Amino acid sequence: MTAQAPPVTVEALVAALPPGMVVTEASAMEKYREDFARDGSAGTPIAVVRPETAAQVQTAVRWAADHLVPVVARGAGTGLSGGSSAVDGGITISLDRMRAVAIDPQCQVAVVEPGALNADVKRAAAEHGLWYPPDPSSYEICSIGGNLATNAGGLCCVKYGVTSDYVLGMDVVLADGSLVTLGGKQIKDVAGLSLLKLFVGSEGTLGIITRAILRLIPLQTPQATLVSTFPSMAAAAEAVVAIRGAVRASMLELMDNTTINAVEDWRSHGLDRSAGALLVAQSDASGDAQAEVDLISAACTAAGGEDVYATTDPDESAMFVSARRNALHALEARGSVLFEDVGVPLPRLPELVQEVGRIAERRDVEIAVVAHAGDGNTHPIIVYDGADDGAVTRARQAFAEVMAAAIALGGTITGEHGVGRAKRFALPDQLGDDVLALTWRIKDAFDPHGILNPGAVLPPRLSAKKGER
Amino acid sequence: MTAQAPPVTVEALVAALPPGMVVTEASAMEKYREDFARDGSAGTPIAVVRPETAAQVQTAVRWAADHLVPVVARGAGTGLSGGSSAVDGGITISLDRMRAVAIDPQCQVAVVEPGALNADVKRAAAEHGLWYPPDPSSYEICSIGGNLATNAGGLCCVKYGVTSDYVLGMDVVLADGSLVTLGGKQIKDVAGLSLLKLFVGSEGTLGIITRAILRLIPLQTPQATLVSTFPSMAAAAEAVVAIRGAVRASMLELMDNTTINAVEDWRSHGLDRSAGALLVAQSDASGDAQAEVDLISAACTAAGGEDVYATTDPDESAMFVSARRNALHALEARGSVLFEDVGVPLPRLPELVQEVGRIAERRDVEIAVVAHAGDGNTHPIIVYDGADDGAVTRARQAFAEVMAAAIALGGTITGEHGVGRAKRFALPDQLGDDVLALTWRIKDAFDPHGILNPGAVLPPRLSAKKGER
Structure with missing residues (x-):
């Protein structure tokens, strides 16, 4: 856009949705600005939309597409990488009112709206002797939409796999506001490209999931x-x-x-x-x-x-x-924290743990290590004094160094929390330029105007010019 | 291309690869023309390339990209949907010489070249007390590359899942001949979009897999x-x-x-x-x-x-x-056959089986039904007299009607064999126009000139003009 666009006002969006669904007061929007990462990246949205139906999500995205306004999707806000941080001048679509869970015991699936909590799905399934395995530590408070957006894991993954392994179908609102339905209740399906698995873990950068069909297994x-x-x-x-x-x-x-x-x-x-x-x-x-x-x-x-x-x-x-x-x-409870989520091939786990210890010593910060050890996935938690500028700097250095250590050991900067905004700067070091370029080609194919969760996951383009997102 | 391109000759390709690696004699190429579907779609390639390294695959694809020559990747040729049928004027890259299998028992992974047979991987893993679960009925003769290309299933899927659930990493040669490495030996990894899972099941339309890292579990x-x-x-x-x-x-x-x-x-x-x-x-x-x-x-x-x-x-x-x-x-052994591979949500299986019986009666063909019943995935096998033109027509009608029945029951035209060429005509009925359009956007992002396995999976574009592939 070279011409000066008129300033965007949300009046048309407010008018297009039921009364009270579009929140614009700064104080009421505050709790939708950050996620649990509190990574400092959160901007100030021009509105928070709290839809009750997929059609209302479509209305909001269509309006945003018409005005080239950024759109951030948000579940329960328990993300640990800043993936749902609000964007200046954008809207946040909070899916916390879309919480329906329906169990189909014959098909052994749950049909779930994105705002439902992981625990809601588990409880509903258990009433039929069934189980939805993926279990982030936060399962009592995190939403299925967020689980899908980050391909969340948990404690059971070592035997039962991750979110992606349980997704059979979904409805997704695309960047132009259209809605597509992928997959269904059938267990095996290879008809066409696996768009379904591509949306899992895409952290709101390709579309907004408004319904998912999740596989269940007999309760273990x-x-x-x-x-x-x-x-x-x-x-x-x-x-x-x-x-x-x-x-x-x-x-x-x-x-x-x-x-x-x-x-x-x-x-x-x-x-x-x-x-x-x-x-x-x-x-x-x-x-x-x-x-x-x-x-x-x-x-x-x-x-x-x-x-x-x-x-x-x-x-x-x-x-x-x-x-x-x-x-x-x-x-x-011990101080400010930075959440790590690095993973390595299993036999490199002892080396990673030792290297984390060396980083803690070198940067003079406390790093506690908890691990989904059976998967080689660890959460070194950097604890520091957030009021001490020097400690903040050293904590951030340690955060970057832990990721670098994981990459050096043939691993990943994130096993289950997602890249969000907190880790995007490290993504090129893991993926390399060619894979990043391919990733951008997919992003552009799905979201040509870049309105979906800008600033999350994908680092700036190699050829980025000033002013480009 | 509006200007008339000069006729393509394979001399430069022959010269760029070791002696004997590029096969051009019609009789020697014959066995690389069809797969087990024998669906009649196979054309006559201008060359069959039998590389021994990923670099040689890159050489062949680069040459094809330079000359806009179609490229079909081929494993063991046991596909049941015509996904590796040769294309007139194209080259077929047969990966049957790239068969290395290396087990890393500490990481519990197999590092595998695409021409290795599924059974080769199982045998090598078993030497370490480990197991690669996916087990198509053809596991003794089908290749891992083909398994990845179709997201193959098998008998164990009812408890252990499909190929996609076991892929941790891969090397892929893209349409321009560049090679990217995705994932690795780490078990959980959500850094960036899941390109890995997108390549699984893409049937050679997005790239050519030259190496895969497959997850193993203790032998059950x-x-x-x-x-x-x-x-x-x-x-x-x-x-x-x-x-x-x-x-x-x-x-x-x-x-x-x-x-x-x-x-x-x-x-x-x-x-x-x-x-x-x-x-x-x-x-x-x-x-x-x-x-x-x-x-x-x-x-x-x-x-x-x-x-x-x-x-x-x-x-x-x-x-x-x-x-x-x-x-x-x-x-x-009973006659000519058409292989079906439809799937439905599990409780619809009895209805599907009954509908298949009605189709067999109506079209006066024999349809035998074998099923991975626990997954709702069935193989109605249409047996007919290939020398009887009327029977051929009726068999094809039944083939289409079985797929329509599966779609009507909320299911899929293919659970594990792939769309290939035999089923592409039915794909729009399952996916719908919007999902197909999205699929084409991904295809174009990966393969802008459409050289990778043209004619497979994706039906012609809605807006296709005369002469467009």
Whole structure:
């Protein structure tokens, strides 16, 4: 656009939707500006739209397309990479009112609106003896739309896979406001290109998902939980590599000493504060749980595990799992945090953990490590004093260095949280120029005017000129 | 191109590659013209290239890009939809010499070249106690490259998923001859758009896969096999729906009376020739196999199953599975065949089976039904006299009508074989104009000159003009 466009006003958008659906007061919009990353990138939107139907999403996107206004889609706002941060002069479409969940037990699918919480889907499925496996630690408060946007993982992934593995169909509103329906309730479908899987993990940059059909499986119940302390994270990581080769554990989680103590400070779980690391493993193989626990136990002992303890008591098991799930909250109580989400090929996990320790020392910041260890996916959480400018700078340096370490070990800057805005600067180092160029070609094919979540995921073009987004 | 291009000669291509790598004799090229669909679409290529390295694939594609020559990628040629049929005036790149398989047991991955057979990967993994689950019936003779190109399924999918669920990384040669590397050995990775999953199932229309990193899991062993006859396919399909709700069976396969008799004619397996349908189910839950078999058995009996028989004998189990795997070969011995691959939401399976019966009657052709029943994915095989023009016409009518029936039941024209050339005419009826338009935008972004597998998957553009591919 070379000609000066007239200033955009939201009056037409307000008029096109039911009263109260378009929020424009600054104070009312405030809670829709940031996500849990609080990465400082959030701008000030000109409106927040809270649609109740896909047609209303279309109305908002059509209006935005007509006026070349940026559109940010938002679920529950629990993202950890700034993927739903508001954009200056843009609109945010909050899907928090679209929360319907319908279970089709014969087809073993859930038909879900994007604002439904992950836990809503799990609960509705359980009423039919069914289960939706993907389980981010935040599953009680995060939305399915956000899970789809980031291809969210969780604790069960080590055996049951990630969000993408459970998506059978979806409705998506495209950048021009049109709506397409992909897939359906059929389990296997290879008719045409896999647009479905492309939208999963696209973080609102290609379209806005307004409905999803999710695969369910018969409910699996944890049968036994094993915990083992280790003198070091490196020793625990060695145990994880050995366990993965022997058993399909249904959970394989790791906490370092800092995390253990943070969790104990926050709420006592009776964990050993002196342990270098704590492994929490589960088996859900009902007839084989004892055999699996025996194999896990042997692998722990061989790698230097101490206090290896197994239980089949559901309450006791839930307590250990809860300690792991609450790690982020517990660490947030210690100061400002930067959430890492790096992953490496499994056998490189000990090296990554050691390198994170070196970075913490070099940058003089605290980095607590919790890990979906069985998948080689770790969350080094950088805890720092947000009021100390020097500490802020050092924390950001550490954040970048942890990602660089993961890339150097053949891994990824994000295993399940997404790139968002917090990590886009590091994406070229992982993907390289050719893959980035290909990614931009897809983005342009879907969103030629660049209105969908600008500033998220994709770094500026190599050939970007001044003023280009 | 409005100017008349000079005729393309392959001399430069021949010169650019090692002696003997470019085949141009018509007789030597003949076996690379068709795949197992033998759908009549195959043209005559100007050369067949048999590279040994990715760099040689790049050389061939660069030459083709320079001369706007169509490029068809080909694995073992066992495709069932004409996806690797040769194109008049094009080159076929046969990947049958690129067959390396390297297992990384610590990472639990296989690094595989596209010409390696599915069975090669399984055997190499088994040496390390590991397993690559996807198992098309043709797994002994089909290539991993073809499996990736079609997102192949198989018998294990009902519990273990399809090819796409096991792909962690790949190298792809793009339409301009450049090579990109996607993903890696890390298990979870959401950095950037999921180009990886987009290439899976793209049937050579977006790029040529020259290497893949495939996820492996610890070897799972079938513990018990259950067979049950039923008076009808509809009754058997009802049993399948009930079983799926109760148990995660590791195999759930169905054959109709025609298939049973074809298999018995071909080689005696001791099957009951009078049965309306035969269900073959397996459990691989080692400690729970008996409990699972009991649940499966009860569901069969409740749905009218007769002669319910369970065995834990590996040889006996293998015989039943072999009967199912050999169904296609057995049916091919009866005449010319058209391979269907339709799928529906699971509870619609009985209706689909009934509708297939009505189509067979109406068109006076024999349609045998074998099914990956647990996934609602069926292979109605149309058997006809290829020397009878009337029968050929009626068979083709039935082929189209079976796909229409699947679409009408909310299903798909292809669950695992791919669209290829045999089914592209039916794709618009399933996807609709908007999704097709989006698909063309992706195709154009990856392959702006349309040289990659023209005529496969995508039907002509809505706005196609005369002379446009």
